[in-house]
Amino acid sequence: MKKNIVIIGTGGTIAGKASCSTETLCYTAAMVSINNLIQEVPEIQSIANVTGEQLSQVDSGDMTCELWLTLVKRINEILATSDVDGIVITHGTDTLEETAYLLHLVIKSEKPVVLVGAMRPFSAMSADGPMNLYKAVTLAASNAAIGKGVLVSLNNTINCGREVTKTNTLLQDSFQSPDIGYLGYLQGSEPHFYRLPARKHTINSGFDVTKLTELPQVEIIYGYLNSSPLLAEAAVAAGAKGIVYAGLGNGSMSKDVRDALSILAKQGIVIVRSTRVASGIVTRNGAVDDDLYNFVASDTLSPQKARILLMLALTKTNNSNEIQRMFWDY
Structure with a gap:
């Protein structure tokens, strides 16, 4: 039986457009809606029952603490329902690691939450976003991802929200965990984990921001x-x-x-x-x-x-x- 996965769109390069298909540097982020992104990857419907929700449409440099709190509250609401099995969040890569760690500390569910982005805009020849999105849904729909905290998946890798960082301004293998290494890899259509997150996260975290309207400066x-x-x-x-x-x-x-x-x-x-x-x-x-x-x-x-x-x-x-x-x- 297929699982139910919600993809929350926040913008970023994965939803970006340039003037032509060969342009990968000068483009406008956050131009393509989450539903259009999903339509461009019809194969994901064979993995799970996928629906989209547009929470914001911003360059990730414009992500704010206020948007964070809105995102956290919405994710916790969705995951508290019995008819959703996991969430994928499309996000710009510049601040993706920050959002991932925040969510890793405040999401109150063992259900998989996967952040995904792209290093090339949606309009680019050989854009990496569609495949990254396909693999992120694969990960979110996997039983192996349950209880692993908030995950980040680009370029067939699985990283922990705590350790992952953007290591290169342009290359597609930018997202790595230099000190501790990947949690695993997506091999074909299956995630393979090689280690577990050791620090407290999600349901074992003592942090709760559901009633907050702002975070300390x-x-x-x-x-x-x-x-x-x-x-x-x-x-x-x-x-x-x-x-x-x-x-x-x-x-x-x-x-x-x-x-x-x-x-x-x-x-x-x-x-x-x-x-x-x-x-x-x-x-x-x-x-x-x-x-x-x-x-x-x-x-x-x-x-x-x-x-x-x-x-x-x-x-x-x-x-x-x-x-x-x-x-x-x-």
């Missing part, structure tokens, strides 16, 4: 040689409740920046040390004495994902020790 400050604390101080003055510092190496920073962030931490602003390096762990009390300065180490989370976890953590507490525990748990 958290800003990312980039570290570099001779950097100034000015931007961090300005962010707090503008209302930020937390700062993620994309530091040097193992989350290191200059003395001037460290002293300024320490003052902000004493004022109740939560400071998370991440790194501008593409992969690796930011260890607690490694490059900086976190115990002394009341900072939080981001573990393997990139700055953009550390920001998401910090925003959610701040809905519960601003105690840095409690938030550090969350960074170990999630």
